[in-house]
Amino acid sequence: xxxxxxxxxxxxxxxxxxxxxxxxxxxxxxxxxxxxxxxxxxxxxxxxxxxxxxxxxxxxxxxxxxxxxxxxxxxxxxxxxxxxxxxxxxxxxxxxxxxxxxxxxxxxxxxxxxxxxxxxxxxxxxxxxxxxxxxxxxxxxxxxxxxxxxxxxxxxxxxxxxxxxxxxxxxxxxxxxxxxxxxxxxxxxxxxxxxxxxxxxxxxxxxxxxxxxxxxxxxxxxxxxxxxxxxxxxxxxxxxxxxxxxxxxxxxxxxxxxxxxxxxxxxxxxxxxxxxxxxxxxxxxxxxxxxxxxxxxxxxxxxxxxxxxxxxxxxxxxxxxxxxxxxxxxxxxxxxxxxxxxxxxxxxxxxxxxxxxxxxxxxxxxxxxxxxxxxxxxxxxxxxxxxxxxxxxxxxxxxxxxxxxxxxxx
Ligand code: ADP
Ligand code: ASP
Ligand code: MG
Numbered sequence: 001x002x003x004x005x006x007x008x009x010x011x012x013x014x015x016x017x018x019x020x021x022x023x024x025x026x027x028x029x030x031x032x033x034x035x036x037x038x039x040x041x042x043x044x045x046x047x048x049x050x051x052x053x054x055x056x057x058x059x060x061x062x063x064x065x066x067x068x069x070x071x072x073x074x075x076x077x078x079x080x081x082x083x084x085x086x087x088x089x090x091x092x093x094x095x096x097x098x099x100x101x102x103x104x105x106x107x108x109x110x111x112x113x114x115x116x117x118x119x120x121x122x123x124x125x126x127x128x129x130x131x132x133x134x135x136x137x138x139x140x141x142x143x144x145x146x147x148x149x150x151x152x153x154x155x156x157x158x159x160x161x162x163x164x165x166x167x168x169x170x171x172x173x174x175x176x177x178x179x180x181x182x183x184x185x186x187x188x189x190x191x192x193x194x195x196x197x198x199x200x201x202x203x204x205x206x207x208x209x210x211x212x213x214x215x216x217x218x219x220x221x222x223x224x225x226x227x228x229x230x231x232x233x234x235x236x237x238x239x240x241x242x243x244x245x246x247x248x249x250x251x252x253x254x255x256x257x258x259x260x261x262x263x264x265x266x267x268x269x270x271x272x273x274x275x276x277x278x279x280x281x282x283x284x285x286x287x288x289x290x291x292x293x294x295x296x297x298x299x300x301x302x303x304x305x306x307x308x309x310x311x312x313x314x315x316x317x318x319x320x321x322x323x324x325x326x327x328x329x330x331x332x333x334x335x336x337x338x339x340x341x342x343x344x345x346x347x348x349x350x351x352x353x354x355x356x357x358x359x360x361x362x363x364x365x366x367x368x369x370x371x372x373x374x375x376x377x378x379x380x381x382x383x384x385x386x387x388x389x390x391x392x393x394x395x396x397x398x399x400x401x402x403x404x405x406x407x408x409x410x
Contacts, residue, residue, distance in 0.1 A: 002167040003035045003125070007135060007157030010044035011174040012231035013077050022172075022231065023084035026130055030090060035125045037164065039135045039157040040081055042073025047136075047150070063108035067137075067147045071097065074134035074153070081132050092130040095121065097137030097145070102156065104138035104146045111138055111146035112214070113155065116163035125164075133160060151212035158215040162222035169219065169226050170237075171211065176230035177238035178203070178210055180406040181259040185397055188407040192257060194239045194246065199257045199349050202383045206347035207262025216240065243351060255352035255359070256404045261397055262345045263390055265295060266318035267376065269310040270325060272335030275302030282332055283309055286324050292317045296345075296378045296387065306335070310376065312387065315341055343375065344393040347385040348400060360384050366403035372396050 006026065013019050022038075029036050041047075050069050054061040061069075078094035085092035101117035121131045135153025138146050148155050154171055161169035178200065179189040195203075197220035204213040210228060219226040219240065229237030246253060273279050284294060297311045313321050318341045325337045353359050360377075363384055367374060372395065376387035388396055401407065 001033045001035065003037070003164060004029060005037045005039065005157050005161040005164065005166045005169045007039040007153055007169070007171050008041065008231055009153065009171075009173045010041040010046070012172050013040050013042075013081070014044040016080070018231075019077065019080050020084050023081060023088060023090070025172075025231070026081075026085065027088055027090050030130060037121065037125070037131045037133065037160055037166070038081065039133050039153055039160060040074060040077040041135050041153040042077060046073040046076070064144060067108050067111075067145050070147050071134070071137040071145050074136055078132045078134045085130055085132070090130060091128060092132055093124050094132045094134075096134050097156070098139035098143070100133045100160075102133075102138035102159070104140055104148070106140040106142070106144065106146065108144075108146055110149040111140070113138060113148070113159045113218075116159060118160075118163045121160075122164065149212065149214070151209055152214070154212040154215035155218060158219045158222075158224050158226065161224045161226075162218065167225070169224050171215075171226065171228045172231035173210065173228065174230070174232070175210065175228075176233055176235045177228050178208075178240075178258070180257070181397055181401055182208065182261070185261075185394055186259075186401045188401065190407055190409065192238050193236065194241050195257055196243045196246065196351055197240055198243065198382060199351055200240050202347070202349045202380070203258055203260045206260035206349065206383065206385060207264070207345065208258070208260040211240075253352045254350060255356055256348055256350035256406060257352075258349050259397055259400050259406070260347045260349060261393055262347075263343075263393060264315050265312045265343060265345055265387070266315045266321075266339060266341035267296075267310060267312045267343050267387060268318075268321055268325060268337070268339040269308055270329070270332065270334045270337055271308050272306045273309055274333050275305055275307040279307070279332070280309065283325070283328075284311070286328055287313070287321055290320065290324055292321055292324075296376050296385070298376055298378075312343070312345070312376070342390040343387050344390045344396075345385050345387050346393070346396050346400065347383055348404070349383045351382050353382050353384070362403060363400060366399045367396055370395055370399045372399070 104111035135156040177191040226240040
């Protein structure tokens with residue numbers, strides 16, 4: 001007998017029929033003798049709908065109230081799934097985040113899970129019940145409802161698997177695993193049997209939304225066996241694994257595992273600032289004081305005592321960042337502040353990069369062949385990212401997929 005945590009995403013519980021399909025799957029697993037904890041998202045589109053309702057009243061709704069609102073989406077699905085399970089004679093009990101004692105900090109809209117008190121859930125499992133938990137939500141120490149950031153149900157699943165010491169955490173979604181890139185953009189994309197935590201983390205942080213980044217971090221840190229599968233068809237899915245495990249099974253390390261992309265960024269440039277110590281701090285200090293996260297940063301080589309400074313932020317923060325820079329421009333001695341929010345970031349990810357030279361030049365050559373201009377470049381040990389004009393995003397991803405022959409198994 002195994003203890004399995006299964007998370008079903010929004011599309012997988014998108015209507016009554018699909019919720020009944022999930023109930024049947026869960027019952028199948030239980031009948032094979034396993035203890036099952038199910039985490040569900042809100043029905044697809046519901047979280048967006050709720051956000052739109054709040055924004056129809058105020059452009060920046062109070063974060064606490066937004067979380068009270070957003071958490072209702074998942075509360076609907078836990079109840080409907082339990083009703084479906086009970087209808088088939090399967091004992092089940094629903095838990096909101098607070099009832100599941102998923103304790104978080106008080107950072108509304110992007111709270112972090114700090115602890116889970118799992119006794120009540122364990123007692124239900126031991127009594128033969130299926131435990132159904134609302135994803136994406138928790139409760140802070142004052143009893144306020146919190147949510148975990150978009151895609152946060154993945155993290156609920158992994159955190160519950162860690163707290164209950166589950167044998168596996170299965171993430172059921174609308175694709176049958178992790179692909180070399182988003183199969184909706186490149187139909188030739190190939191499902192990976194395995195990908196390392198490190199690579200999955202880079203893919204998630206570079207924009208692949210198949211798993212929320214925090215869920216991958218959490219699973220890596222707590223050694224949670226994590227698998228991405230389809231809720232619509234049977235198959236092995238993709239196992240997220242450790243590099244050592246690949247080596248132990250002497251599996252081939254692929255040079256490149258995948259391509260991630262992200263259209264959520266915008267870039268800002270401060271032109272003609274004095275090239276002197278402290279300038280990066282003077283520019284980015286006020287930005288970070290406003291709680292705006294900066295991703296890529298480039299400072300050009302100085303010429304005639306001045307330099308240009310470019311960085312990227314989330315597209316939602318673009319206007320506010322531009323405003324902050326304009327306010328400080330005179331004080332910085334800058335000639336001009338400019339920005340562009342029609343950019344996209346393409347990232348190539350693979351642990352094989354560590355031991356192979358020439359990946360970057362092959363990447364740049366493939367983009368050049370399509371006439372795509374690279375605006376910014378940044379690298380890490382296993383990732384190369386470039387910023388290009390947004391209109392080239394899909395062409396760029398396809399060109400890279402082809403250049404690195406990602407449609408073919410290594
Ligand atoms: P869920 O609602 O189940 O959480 P998401 O929409 O959050 O599902 O994530 C699944 C989607 O992630 C897929 O439909 C796919 O379009 C997208 N995706 C992006 N990159 C990848 C990738 N490399 N492999 C698989 N899916 C990806
Ligand atoms: N319902 C939330 C969202 O849409 C959480 C999730 O689906 O993981 O972001
Ligand atoms: Mg998701």
